[in-house]
Amino acid sequence: MVNSKIGGIGFYVPEKRVTNHDLAGVMDTSDEWIQERTGIVERRYAQKHKESTATMGVKAAEIAIERAGITAKDVDFIIFATLSPDYYFPGSGVLLQRAMGMNGIGALDIRNQCSGFIYGLSIADQFVKTGMYKNVLLVGSEFHSCGLDFTTRGRNVTAIFGDGAGAAIIQPTEEEGKGILSTHLHADGEHAEKLAYINPGCHGGVHLGTEKFGYPEQEFGGMWLTEKMIADEDLYPHMEGKHVFKFAVVKFPEVIMEALQKNGYQPEDIDMLVPHQANLRISQFVQRGLGLPDEKVYNNIQRYGNTTAASIPIALCEALEEGKIKEGDLVCLAAFGSGFTWGSALIRW
Numbered sequence: 001m002v003n004s005k006i007g008g009i010g011f012y013v014p015e016k017r018v019t020n021h022d023l024a025g026v027m028d029t030s031d032e033w034i035q036e037r038t039g040i041v042e043r044r045y046a047q048k049h050k051e052s053t054a055t056m057g058v059k060a061a062e063i064a065i066e067r068a069g070i071t072a073k074d075v076d077f078i079i080f081a082t083l084s085p086d087y088y089f090p091g092s093g094v095l096l097q098r099a100m101g102m103n104g105i106g107a108l109d110i111r112n113q114c115s116g117f118i119y120g121l122s123i124a125d126q127f128v129k130t131g132m133y134k135n136v137l138l139v140g141s142e143f144h145s146c147g148l149d150f151t152t153r154g155r156n157v158t159a160i161f162g163d164g165a166g167a168a169i170i171q172p173t174e175e176e177g178k179g180i181l182s183t184h185l186h187a188d189g190e191h192a193e194k195l196a197y198i199n200p201g202c203h204g205g206v207h208l209g210t211e212k213f214g215y216p217e218q219e220f221g222g223m224w225l226t227e228k229m230i231a232d233e234d235l236y237p238h239m240e241g242k243h244v245f246k247f248a249v250v251k252f253p254e255v256i257m258e259a260l261q262k263n264g265y266q267p268e269d270i271d272m273l274v275p276h277q278a279n280l281r282i283s284q285f286v287q288r289g290l291g292l293p294d295e296k297v298y299n300n301i302q303r304y305g306n307t308t309a310a311s312i313p314i315a316l317c318e319a320l321e322e323g324k325i326k327e328g329d330l331v332c333l334a335a336f337g338s339g340f341t342w343g344s345a346l347i348r349w
Helices: 020-024 031-038 053-067 092-099 113-129 152-158 189-194 227-231 241-262 280-290 308-321
Strands: 003-012 016-019 042-045 077-081 106-110 136-142 164-173 179-187 272-275 330-337 341-348
Touching: 003 053, 003 113, 003 179, 003 308, 016 020, 020 031, 031 280, 053 092, 053 136, 053 164, 077 092, 077 113, 092 106, 092 136, 106 113, 113 136, 113 164, 113 179, 113 308, 113 330, 113 341, 136 308, 164 308, 179 241, 189 241, 241 280, 241 330, 241 341, 272 280, 272 308, 308 330
Parallel strands: 077 106, 077 136, 272 330
Antiparallel strands: 003 164, 016 042, 136 164, 179 341, 330 341
16 A cells, blocks of 8 residues: 655744743733743744734745645645634635635645644545545644733733644655554543633534533623623633643553554654644653653744644654654654544654
8 A cells, every 4th residue: 555655844933923021021920930831932923914824824835845846736635724714714725725826626624723733644644545635735824822812811821822834745655664654533522621712603602511511501602702702701712721731641642652552663663752732841741751862852832832733743844954853763743632632643754
């Protein structure tokens, strides 16, 4: 069977740097407080009204396409992963398609948040292996800063997230033992509201399956803004950080080991682990549990914050550019995020 490989990869982050000290100027926080809990020093913010989720995706895609040795006309399918689309609908995939002159090919938008790139990679892998497509463009792009709460009330969430985009071209390879060896996807909706952006939405105050958790019905729920939503300040992402951390440090190593065992490897066989950049403390916890040295784990959350669907391609691209991943290396990608969703991919570079 023909395998698939990452034939080219690129990323884009906005120019504007926002440091922890900058955030401390508008909310009750500090550089020390943020670094101690997350490891983040700064993040990037896109220019409102000048940049968008789709435009950042285009810039990352252009680099990936060039490095793959193809042109935009050679792309025959698009997968766009984001939790911050330009519009409620349609998805950002068709906006990128229009901007890049790829009209006519399929564009699939997926909403798997921090696990979006892994989910998209798995989908692209199947399309290429079956021979359906030869050049799949996979994009992860996020414009978080337009929806964050820049008051002390929102500091626990706002301090974590940044903007950016990453993209990859998934192509067939006939090199035996090379490319994407396997992907592994999981989800657990029991914890959906522990990390969520609920309003505005179309739930009408009803959340299926949440009765046992005691979530109250909302009289004025809906996809449009209401006076009640504004009065209740119910318009921002919600995160129960301790719950998320406890779940993540269990599922991260589990799904990494699942990928290794599927292919007959052990943690020491990994040449580079690129985890989703959720929180440096989570990455360090997982690293210690697997017994991996610093040189085998790539983290860049210190510079960019959590860019959800964009974080793995951004980190993977930087690791390659810095020469930390070489041909023949065993590379493991792993993610965990809202949903909860989690997944991994094992690649022989």
